[in-house]
Amino acid sequence: MKFxxxxxxDIARALGLSTSTVSRALRDSYEISQExxxxxxxxxxxxxxxxxxxxxxxxxxxxxxxGMIVCEIANSYFSQVINGAESIAYNRGYNVIIGQSxxxxxxxxxxxxxxxxxxxxxxxxxxxxxxxxxxxFKELSQKGMPIVFFDRIVDNVETHKVIVDNYKGAYDATVHxxxxxxxxxxxxxxxPVLSIARDRLAGYKAAxxxxxxxxxxxLIRHCVHGGMLLDEVETAMKELLALTNxxxxxxxxxxxxxxxxxxxxxxxxxxxxxxxxxxxxxxxxLTELLDPPLSVIRQPAFEMGEVxxxxxxxxxxxxxxxxxxxxxxxxxxxxxxxxxRPVLNKARALV
Amino acid sequence: MKFxxxxxxDIARALGLSTSTVSRALRDSYEISQExxxxxxxxxxxxxxxxxxxxxxxxxxxxxxxGMIVCEIANSYFSQVINGAESIAYNRGYNVIIGQSxxxxxxxxxxxxxxxxxxxxxxxxxxxxxxxxxxxFKELSQKGMPIVFFDRIVDNVETHKVIVDNYKGAYDATVHxxxxxxxxxxxxxxxPVLSIARDRLAGYKAAxxxxxxxxxxxLIRHCVHGGMLLDEVETAMKELLALTNxxxxxxxxxxxxxxxxxxxxxxxxxxxxxxxxxxxxxxxxLTELLDPPLSVIRQPAFEMGEVxxxxxxxxxxxxxxxxxxxxxxxxxxxxxxxxxRPVLNKARALV
DNA sequence: TTTTTTTACGCAATCGTTCCCGGTATCGTT
DNA sequence: AACGATACCGGGAACGATTGCGTAAAAAAA
Numbered sequence: 130m131k132f133x134x135x136x137x138x139d140i141a142r143a144l145g146l147s148t149s150t151v152s153r154a155l156r157d158s159y160e161i162s163q164e165x166x167x168x169x170x171x172x173x174x175x176x177x178x179x180x181x182x183x184x185x186x187x188x189x190x191x192x193x194x195x196g197m198i199v200c201e202i203a204n205s206y207f208s209q210v211i212n213g214a215e216s217i218a219y220n221r222g223y224n225v226i227i228g229q230s231x232x233x234x235x236x237x238x239x240x241x242x243x244x245x246x247x248x249x250x251x252x253x254x255x256x257x258x259x260x261x262x263x264x265x266f267k268e269l270s271q272k273g274m275p276i277v278f279f280d281r282i283v284d285n286v287e288t289h290k291v292i293v294d295n296y297k298g299a300y301d302a303t304v305h306x307x308x309x310x311x312x313x314x315x316x317x318x319x320x321p322v323l324s325i326a327r328d329r330l331a332g333y334k335a336a337x338x339x340x341x342x343x344x345x346x347x348l349i350r351h352c353v354h355g356g357m358l359l360d361e362v363e364t365a366m367k368e369l370l371a372l373t374n375x376x377x378x379x380x381x382x383x384x385x386x387x388x389x390x391x392x393x394x395x396x397x398x399x400x401x402x403x404x405x406x407x408x409x410x411x412x413x414x415l416t417e418l419l420d421p422p423l424s425v426i427r428q429p430a431f432e433m434g435e436v437x438x439x440x441x442x443x444x445x446x447x448x449x450x451x452x453x454x455x456x457x458x459x460x461x462x463x464x465x466x467x468x469x470r471p472v473l474n475k476a477r478a479l480v
Numbered sequence: 481m482k483f484x485x486x487x488x489x490d491i492a493r494a495l496g497l498s499t500s501t502v503s504r505a506l507r508d509s510y511e512i513s514q515e516x517x518x519x520x521x522x523x524x525x526x527x528x529x530x531x532x533x534x535x536x537x538x539x540x541x542x543x544x545x546x547g548m549i550v551c552e553i554a555n556s557y558f559s560q561v562i563n564g565a566e567s568i569a570y571n572r573g574y575n576v577i578i579g580q581s582x583x584x585x586x587x588x589x590x591x592x593x594x595x596x597x598x599x600x601x602x603x604x605x606x607x608x609x610x611x612x613x614x615x616x617f618k619e620l621s622q623k624g625m626p627i628v629f630f631d632r633i634v635d636n637v638e639t640h641k642v643i644v645d646n647y648k649g650a651y652d653a654t655v656h657x658x659x660x661x662x663x664x665x666x667x668x669x670x671x672p673v674l675s676i677a678r679d680r681l682a683g684y685k686a687a688x689x690x691x692x693x694x695x696x697x698x699l700i701r702h703c704v705h706g707g708m709l710l711d712e713v714e715t716a717m718k719e720l721l722a723l724t725n726x727x728x729x730x731x732x733x734x735x736x737x738x739x740x741x742x743x744x745x746x747x748x749x750x751x752x753x754x755x756x757x758x759x760x761x762x763x764x765x766l767t768e769l770l771d772p773p774l775s776v777i778r779q780p781a782f783e784m785g786e787v788x789x790x791x792x793x794x795x796x797x798x799x800x801x802x803x804x805x806x807x808x809x810x811x812x813x814x815x816x817x818x819x820x821r822p823v824l825n826k827a828r829a830l831v
Numbered sequence: 832t833t834t835t836t837t838t839a840c841g842c843a844a845t846c847g848t849t850c851c852c853g854g855t856a857t858c859g860t861t
Numbered sequence: 862a863a864c865g866a867t868a869c870c871g872g873g874a875a876c877g878a879t880t881g882c883g884t885a886a887a888a889a890a891a
Contacts (some may be wrong), residue, residue, distance in 0.1 A: 136876090136877055136878085137877065137878060137879095138877075140840090140877095145842080146841090147841045147842080148841095148877085148878075148879090149839070149840075149841060149842080149843095149878095149879080149880075150839080150841075150877065151841055152877095152879060152880085153839095153840090153879090153880090156879085160838075160839060160840075161839070162838075162839060163838080165839080165840085179597045180877080180878070181538075181594075181599060181876090181877050181878070182597065182598050182599060182845090183534055183537045183538050183543060183599055183876090183877080183878095184538055184876075184877035184878045184879090185877080185878060185879085186534045186846090186878060187532075187534050187535055187538050187845095187846045187847065187848095187876090187877080187878080188845075188846050188877085188878055188880095189846085189878095189879085190846070192534060194577075201563070202553065202559045202562055202563055202566075203556060203560050203562075203563055204559075205554060207552050208553045208555075211553055211554075212552075212553055212554055212580070214555075214579065215578070219579075219594070223575075224577050224594075224598060225578070226545075226575050226576075226577065227566070227576070227578065228570075229563070229566065243570070243575075245530075246530045246533065247530060247533050248485070248533060248534055261492040285827065305706040388766060388769065391769055392768075392769060395769065413764075415739060415764065415766050415768065415770070417743075418739065418742055418743060418746065418770050418771065419632060419766065419770055420769065420770060420771030420772070420773075421767050421771070422771075452569060454623050487846090487847055487848085488847065488848065489847075489848095497870080497871085497878070498870070498871045498872075499847085499848075499849090500848095500849080500850075500871060500872075500873090501869085501870055503847095503848065503849060504849090504850090504870085507849085510868090511868070511869060511870075512869070513868075513869060513870090516869080517869085521873095531847080531848075532846090532847050532848070533874045534846090534875090535846075535847035535848045535849090536847080536848065536849085537876095538846090538847080538848080538875095538877065539847080539848055539849055539850095539875080539876050540849085540876085542877070569858095602890090609847080622890075672877095691884080755845095775845095817875095823853085
């Protein structure tokens with residue numbers, strides 16, 4: 130089964146012209162007479178001619194498609210980012226090829242090789258939790274492949290990046306918990322190598338210290354798969370709940386960690402926020418319908434996709450090598466709901 | 481900025497061979513000596529040669545990419561389908577280009593034209609709620625473009641299709657509500673033109689009739705945007721709640737309708753299931769964490785993506801025109817939770 | 832009328848790869 | 862020694878489109 134398209138040759142043959150003339154007529158070249166142009170244009174319209182993008186790609190040595198690697202599509206945050214990226218790319222005549230790393234370095238590399246072998250013009254990526262070795266990105270970048278990092282960025286590759294103010298997001302959320310009377314705040318963090326985990330953890334620690342609270346290492350748990358496996362969340366929670374001085378609140382550092390945490394607490398029969406308050410990074414629009422409605426730190430995911438794609442297209446379409454790079458930092462939004470309700474007796478003491 | 485790749489010519493030049501020989505050596509042709517093959521292969525490995533897929537596409541007249549159009553990516557059901565599709569496509573050397581119709585016919589056509597102009601080898605699609613005119617699909621199919629429909633299928637285009645047993649899904653859920661003592665069951669349905677809406681509605685009606693209950697048209701509400709706009713859900717719910725004989729249970733026919741319904745009920749201060757029970761089609765993994773935990777009809781979304789892609793690749797890679805088509809019907813799963821808890825006094829009367 | 836300029840078009844190379852034809856050695860066979 | 866068979870390799874067209882260059886005819890200038 131073949132889907133046969135009309136080519137410039139068909140037009141040339143039908144009209145008794147050369148392919149060059151047809152090509153030029155279609156591109157409205159000055160060296161083609163008005164009548165010929167009209168003839169060609171009308172006929173092209175009639176037989177529904179569309180230039181073959183593959184032939185163009187071969188000629189122009191650009192595919193007009195960009196690669197995008199995320200952990201997983203079925204994640205509200207990433208699907209919103211993809212959404213934003215698609216919207217920009219589509220308008221500029223590019224298409225987005227999506228790959229999923231599923232937090233695995235191996236799958237990330239596989240996707241990367243696949244995408245580059247499909248001759249993409251550029252790459253947008255949020256690295257996997259397992260990725261410790263960034264030399265491949267560096268090499269790729271040095272060979273001239275335009276790359277934009279978002280969300281989970283890497284420090285030692287110089288290029289455009291898009292993130293949110295993870296430090297402030299975590300800081301504000303932690304302060305919010307403290308203000309509401311919580312004193313023993315634990316955190317569920319991503320793999321320590323990830324930029325987002327580092328920044329969020331730093332914000333968490335700073336908020337504690339700025340409010341005269343001690344940073345206790347036993348209250349900091351890392352889930353190296355970012356909550357993709359419920360097991361690791363369960364283990365972390367078990368450890369926290371086994372402490373003699375149990376935490377009274379949780380700060381969860383990722384979408385799956387937030388919902389995973391709630392899931393485990395429910396399974397253990399603990400009440401949120403009475404037994405344990407919860408605030409987490411999340412972009413699902415269902416958080417307000419949860420039991421209890423969840424306080425969340427929300428990221429402008431769609432906008433991140435837009436900015437990342439805009440950055441990438443700037444790099445791709447730049448005539449000269451770009452040497453000045455920007456790291457765009459967007460703001461998070463703290464949405465306060467039931468899951469971090471004030472502890473009355475303690476809250477008063479602080480205010 | 482250009483990302484320069486090595487070509488077969490580079491190898492030929494470096495080794496003092498012709499491009500034909502190099503090409504043949506790489507493809508392990510019998511008419512190339514072992515030594516030459518080894519020479520070429522080793523060198524290709526060394527300089528990290530990868531065949532240019534664009535040149536191959538031009539030659540073979542196939543792009544090895546397939547188009548996929550869904551309503552929106554940021555929807556748990558569709559993102560799971562995409563996931564399944566990607567997994568199969570990736571393994572068979574294809575990539576998936578995704579387009580979003582956002583329930584708009586115009587955007588659907590735009591995406592379709594874009595995808596076909598990007599010379600895709602085939603198309604997987606779940607049509608938008610606005611799509612009433614299927615001639616374009618028919619034409620495309622007749623011109624030889626392999627198409628597979630899933631979820632929202634169209635009747636008058638003969639090709640492979642993948643659906644779930646929507647009739648049975650809705651039937652079972654409705655029977656479940658009846659068994660649990662609910663007697664005045666309303667339903668929130670998709671646009672009436674959609675196959676899924678028709679089938680689910682039919683299942684709902686049959687369940688009522690088979691259990692001696694009357695089908696009341698005033699209890700059937702259609703949301704033409706499938707719940708994408710909360711407004712339409714709110715309007716529908718308002719109308720239902722304004723009835724003298726208010727419904728005591730709801731069957732929601734789509735992901736966004738289910739959560740939208742819960743959202744509205746909560747906003748109106750109604751208790752689920754005491755004031756109104758709720759069962760709905762949904763594929764989010766958060767439904768059990770909602771307040772109350774939601775009874776849902778779950779679709780094997782990932783598998784649907786797999787099957788659809790497998791079907792499509794069969795069509796694409798078939799030597800002869802395919803004339804026998806299959807409509808694969810997968811099973812839904814009814815997951816019973818709190819939101820449809822038995823009404824004690826009534827439930828007993830029935831059992 | 833002759834020369835120059837302009838107009839309008841065709842030829843052929845190019846992008847990277849495959850593949851149909853050839854062509855030339857090197858054998859073995861008679 | 863002559864022939865055919867086999868093994869091995871290169872030339873060049875093709876895929877669809879663009880584009881530099883060449884050139885005929887028409888128009889303008891001399």
